[in-house]
Amino acid sequence: MTGKTIALKIAAVMLLASAAAPPAWAQYRENRLDTRPLTLYIDLGYVNLNSQPKWMTLGPELEVRLGRLISVNPELSIWFNQSFRGNVNVVPGATVNLRLGRFLVGGGAVRKVSPWAEDASGWLVPKVQVGYLTGPSRLTLSLMYLNQTNHVVLGMTIGVGIGRRPREPEG
Numbered sequence: 001m002t003g004k005t006i007a008l009k010i011a012a013v014m015l016l017a018s019a020a021a022p023p024a025w026a027q028y029r030e031n032r033l034d035t036r037p038l039t040l041y042i043d044l045g046y047v048n049l050n051s052q053p054k055w056m057t058l059g060p061e062l063e064v065r066l067g068r069l070i071s072v073n074p075e076l077s078i079w080f081n082q083s084f085r086g087n088v089n090v091v092p093g094a095t096v097n098l099r100l101g102r103f104l105v106g107g108g109a110v111r112k113v114s115p116w117a118e119d120a121s122g123w124l125v126p127k128v129q130v131g132y133l134t135g136p137s138r139l140t141l142s143l144m145y146l147n148q149t150n151h152v153v154l155g156m157t158i159g160v161g162i163g164r165r166p167r168e169p170e171g
Helices: 002-026
Strands: 037-046 055-065 070-081 088-100 103-111 126-132 137-146 151-162
Touching: 002 070, 037 070, 055 137, 055 151, 070 103, 088 126, 103 137
Parallel strands: none
Antiparallel strands: 037 055, 037 151, 055 070, 070 088, 088 103, 103 126, 126 137, 137 151
């Protein structure tokens, strides 16, 4: 994938995100913010939207809130081939997110899976993600960078929050 293609895809994502911003801000209410220090998400995703091999993912993610804007999210996913053949990979990872209202932007890393052995050095693959929170669920787009070949792997995840309802902020 060339640099122009990557730049075009990033520009398209940014354009779509900016188009969604005004309606999201119209719905934003200060007294509806989720203030739970811990939230468990069950994530269902699709990795490698732009090339082969493609994986479906399933696993838990724990959001640990470190104040109003920052969260640390350790995760553990099971990646299996979209055709349900071949190896199943257990992929741990972690992301640090900056939460701006209903939007989040973050960076972190996931463990390298064996099909990426030639494409990435080390045992971690850097990850950048953007997301949108809606009620108890979250939609995220992830970009994972394979540093040996300069390829970007795209992933889309829907996470459903488990647990009690968010409490209202005090005062």
